[in-house]
Amino acid sequence: MLTIGFIGAGTTGTALAVRLAQQRYQVIAVSSRSLTSAEKLAEKVSGCKVYKAAQEVADVAQLVFITTPDDIIPQVAAEVQWYNEQNVIHCSGAHSVDILEPAKQRGANTGCLHPLQAFASVEQAIDNIPGSTFAVEAEEPLLTMLKEMATDLEGDWVILKSGDKVLYHAAAVIACNYLVTLVKLATDLWQTFGVPQAKATKALMPLLQGTLSNIENVGLPTCLTGPIARGDLGTIRKHLEALEKENPSLLGTYKELGLQTIPIALAKGKIDSQRAGELQALLERK
Numbered sequence: 001m002l003t004i005g006f007i008g009a010g011t012t013g014t015a016l017a018v019r020l021a022q023q024r025y026q027v028i029a030v031s032s033r034s035l036t037s038a039e040k041l042a043e044k045v046s047g048c049k050v051y052k053a054a055q056e057v058a059d060v061a062q063l064v065f066i067t068t069p070d071d072i073i074p075q076v077a078a079e080v081q082w083y084n085e086q087n088v089i090h091c092s093g094a095h096s097v098d099i100l101e102p103a104k105q106r107g108a109n110t111g112c113l114h115p116l117q118a119f120a121s122v123e124q125a126i127d128n129i130p131g132s133t134f135a136v137e138a139e140e141p142l143l144t145m146l147k148e149m150a151t152d153l154e155g156d157w158v159i160l161k162s163g164d165k166v167l168y169h170a171a172a173v174i175a176c177n178y179l180v181t182l183v184k185l186a187t188d189l190w191q192t193f194g195v196p197q198a199k200a201t202k203a204l205m206p207l208l209q210g211t212l213s214n215i216e217n218v219g220l221p222t223c224l225t226g227p228i229a230r231g232d233l234g235t236i237r238k239h240l241e242a243l244e245k246e247n248p249s250l251l252g253t254y255k256e257l258g259l260q261t262i263p264i265a266l267a268k269g270k271i272d273s274q275r276a277g278e279l280q281a282l283l284e285r286k
Contacts, residue, residue: 002087002145005029005061007054007076009037012091012115013067014044015125016153021045023152029057033068040122055080063087063145065113070095078102087142089113094169096162097137111138112165113146115155118176130154135168137161183208185250192246221267228261228279231271236282258283 004025006013009032018041021027031051032038042048051057058064058080066076070092077100082088084107088100093114100110114135119125134150134157136143143159150157160168183204190200214223227235236258243251262279265271271279 001026002062003028003060005031005057005064006041007031007057007064007066007080008068008072009034009041010067010069011119011122011125013065014041014122015119015129016065016067016091016115017041017048018044018126019129019153020149021048025149025152029061031057058082058086063089066090066100074099074102082106082108085109087111087145089138089142089146091115093135093172094166096160096165098162109138109142111142111146112136112160113149116172132156133158135160135165137165185253189247189250221264224261224264224268226261228258229265229268229270231265231275231279233275233278233282236279240282255283 001024004017004020004027006017006027006029009017009030013030013032014037017027017030021044027045027048029049029051030038030041030045031054032041035050035052038050042050051060054076064086066073066088067090068076073090073092073095077088077090080103082103086103086108087110088103088108089111090097090100091114092099092112093116095112097110097112100108104110112135115129115132116135117125117128117132119128130153132153132155134146134153134155136146136150136157137160138146147157147159183201186204187197187200190203191197195203211223211225214225227239239254240251243254259280262276262283265279266273266276
């Protein structure tokens with residue numbers, strides 16, 4: 001089995017190293033700008049040795065993960081002296097494999113393995129890797145190796161081309177980061193009637209979890225609920241009036257989300273084109 005090293009010992013690198021080691025991959029080396037971070041990773045992975053320099057990791061490992069911050073990846077790829085047929089992988093969601101071109105020019109096989117998951121802490125990341133989908137980008141034979149690795153990590157995989165990466169990452173931001181923003185906006189509204197953010201978040205969690213369950217188990221577009229799904233013009237009108245009075249800065253966001261929801265309601269089949277047009281006119285009204 002290939003020996004594996006990590007350049008960068010942040011949340012993603014540590015979680016992958018731990019999970020790969022648990023699946024009996026030979027994780028033998030780590031380096032990081034922060035010696036403390038490298039030592040913490042090595043403490044979690046039996047047989048993993050800490051090195052001071054990235055080059056030292058590349059010298060001993062047949063497959064090297066570059067799990068530094070995104071802006072540092074091209075620098076590492078350019079500065080390390082890779083050898084022919086070595087495997088060099090980055091885990092960025094936004095960047096394609098092209099940023100590893102210096103390593104490829106030195107004869108290395110280059111690829112990307114990005115876990116489509118939100119990693120808020122090391123322990124949470126380790127727990128959340130199983131069941132995740134991994135975006136894989138590489139040429140053979142590395143492509144097959146990365147697909148097998150994703151499967152061994154108890155995940156699924158999807159193959160991307162270089163041109164797919166930016167929109168793939170934008171989709172992840174919409175689904176993940178902006179969900180946090182929506183919850184923040186919702187809890188802000190609860191504060192207008194005297195409920196603090198922590199209590200509002202706790203109250204909304206079962207609704208959020210139920211919605212996620214519906215998306216997973218019922219699927220789009222059938223999982224859509226609420227006034228637009230029902231074509232309830234009266235309720236939407238009340239929402240707009242209340243927001244204009246209490247939180248006008250949120251009015252534009254509410255309208256735009258509503259307009260984006262109308263096609264989903266139409267696809268669900270609970271409203272017809274006439275009611276969809278009426279909803280659109282209401283939401284577009286100045």
